[in-house]
């Protein structure tokens with residue numbers, strides 16, 4: 001089905017996710033990583049239930065779920081994950097959400113500090129169970145150059161490695177918890193295979209150090225991720241053909257019993273798994289000239305895609321060339337419909353002679369698309385989301401947010 005047919009049928013703006021691409025990305029990632037690696041899908045990237053389900057059921061084992069809120073928990077359960085398939089992470093886990101996660105069967109938590117561990121222990125004890133915990137570690141040193149760094153510096157994430165020896169005795173005492181391993185997530189969107197492998201190698205040495213500090217074998221080491229993918233621009237998902245061998249060498253050296261499953265190895269990914277499954281089709285509403293610049297105004301902006309742009313990270317969106325892409329392009333700012341100058345998807349995109357009614361497609365919109373957008377701002381309806389597989393439509397849906405006066409407006413009758 002062409003994008004024109006899809007938009008005619010389901011309207012614009014329109015997200016289209018292709019599940020065949022989701023399973024292809026999973027298969028590739030499973031190939032790049034050491035044999036037997038558990039892959040956690042970070043639902044943050046795209047919590048659509050059909051997308052998450054495709055990853056859960058992908059041939060070759062499928063993913064587990066990495067979640068960080070009750071909303072993501074609900075999305076994981078809706079995709080058929082059991083609570084036992086979930087790793088619950090995040091620096092601000094409240095008592096309420098911990099209770100909800102435990103009630104849903106979640107038993108594996110990433111721990112950001114001693115107090116976080118105490119909160120988990122209290123919730124688990126109240127639930128009459130013991131939670132398995134991975135100590136998230138903020139390494140004292142870092143190795144690779146990437147766009148987002150979350151380790152080696154002061155951070156709300158992770159336990160500072162240099163403090164661990166002094167804290168470990170207290171951590172072991174926390175009732176309702178069992179420390180079974182370590183969790184790392186030192187970087188996102190690595191620049192290239194060398195920096196990714198460099199970071200993983202470094203992480204493996206730190207994991208071995210954590211094992212020494214704990215004085216007991218680790219059962220599970222989640223090495224994190226950093227697998228890259230294009231975002232809102234043309235391109236291809238990178239390959240990591242040397243990663244498996246390099247990482248296996250590091251594991252053989254520093255965690256020599258990993259092949260027997262002590263520890264089991266896990267990694268995490270959002271963008272690599274789902275970035276290239278999605279496209280956002282939108283429509284040119286208006287083309288206007290202002291003081292020598294062309295503004296192409298679309299029916300979708302940061303309310304539909306990449307709302308983090310509104311927080312100062314301007315996206316270098318490049319649209320797909322038109323099918324008859326020989327015509328000379330015109331350089332234009334791509335603006336959304338919102339009443340804020342922040343609603344720009346690109347300052348300088350090249351479009352083939354844009355006119356109202358034209359379709360514009362933002363490629364690689366499957367990760368951090370709708371879910372990372374400012375969908376409430378300005379109150380426009382969310383784009384429709386169509387899921388396809390093998391060229392056939394799997395589902396059509398639209399997110400809706402509505403204010404529920406329940407219980408009624410009277411503050412005296414409000415209860416949660």
Ligand SMILES: *Cc1c(COP(=O)(O)O)cnc(C)c1O
Pocket residue numbers: 042044045066089185188189225226227268269270271272367
């Ligand atoms: C955001 C996040 C991910 C996913 O990151 P990607 O760059 O999309 O792969 C995985 N794990 C944790 C802990 C995260 O915060």
